[in-house]
Amino acid sequence: MNEHDQKRIEQLLQKSLPPVSVQVGADLRRDLWPAMLQRIEARPASVPWFDWALLAAVAAWCAFFPGAIPVLLYHL
Amino acid sequence: MPVLEQPSEVLRQFCHGDIDAFEVLFRQHQSEVYGWIVRMVRDPATAEDLTVETFWRIYRAHARFDPSRNFGPWARCIATHAALDHLKTARPEIDLPDDLASPLLPNPAISEELRRKTAHAFRRLPAKLQVAATLALIEEQSQKDIANALGISTGAVKLRVFRALRLLRKELKRQGLEP
Numbered sequence: 001m002n003e004h005d006q007k008r009i010e011q012l013l014q015k016s017l018p019p020v021s022v023q024v025g026a027d028l029r030r031d032l033w034p035a036m037l038q039r040i041e042a043r044p045a046s047v048p049w050f051d052w053a054l055l056a057a058v059a060a061w062c063a064f065f066p067g068a069i070p071v072l073l074y075h076l
Numbered sequence: 077m078p079v080l081e082q083p084s085e086v087l088r089q090f091c092h093g094d095i096d097a098f099e100v101l102f103r104q105h106q107s108e109v110y111g112w113i114v115r116m117v118r119d120p121a122t123a124e125d126l127t128v129e130t131f132w133r134i135y136r137a138h139a140r141f142d143p144s145r146n147f148g149p150w151a152r153c154i155a156t157h158a159a160l161d162h163l164k165t166a167r168p169e170i171d172l173p174d175d176l177a178s179p180l181l182p183n184p185a186i187s188e189e190l191r192r193k194t195a196h197a198f199r200r201l202p203a204k205l206q207v208a209a210t211l212a213l214i215e216e217q218s219q220k221d222i223a224n225a226l227g228i229s230t231g232a233v234k235l236r237v238f239r240a241l242r243l244l245r246k247e248l249k250r251q252g253l254e255p
Binding site for chain 1: 115195
């Protein structure tokens with residue numbers, strides 16, 4: 001792509017997608033602190049018991065059959 | 077002057093995980109972070125969500141922040157990566173809402189179809205190329221600011237912009253459109 005082509009495609013892009021400040025404005029319209037507080041205070045998602053059981057099973061399997069570890073890693 | 081109105085003290089307290097100091101920083105920087113994100117994702121609602129996500133990442137990383145550095149560029153860098161992560165996962169489905177796309181067509185000489193297809197092809201570019209080109213060409217941010225936000229050199233920014241344009245041209249040609 002030469003410089004002329006580059007300029008043309010740049011201009012096309014600028015005409016197709018005007019700056020956000022022209023379209024919707026780049027100014028924040030509301031205070032986001034309440035949403036932030038909600039995020040901070042949200043309890044971390046608990047891990048279901050089944051996931052722990054699965055993890056324990058995989059760990060036990062790897063301990064008894066170490067040769068399976070590369071196979072497991074390959075499929076991850 | 078109350079202790080938390082001194083910038084250096086606010087940053088020091090933030091590093092220790094103080095929620096009041098975090099609130100001060102949040103209120104000082106939320107508009108700037110939002111403004112930066114909305115330029116990349118081009119959707120106000122998504123930008124609000126990503127602003128909260130950015131500050132959530134900042135809050136979790138408080139211990140890694142060096143209080144002798146500026147908070148603004150650090151926050152902008154985290155915001156850029158949050159926006160990139162979003163664009164990588166949600167990009168193919170993102171379409172400009174109709175009310176954003178049509179009425180501000182600055183040049184009537186360019187056909188609606190070409191404009192629409194260009195915008196669509198651009199949004200399908202790899203996220204890191206799209207972000208660099210959006211900030212550099214559409215939002216006309218300085219290459220130094222873009223490089224700092226992406227954590228790369230200005231040379232790498234130029235290269236990403238060039239690759240974005242080359243891919244865009246190739247895609248438009250593939251669709252039979254000659255820009």
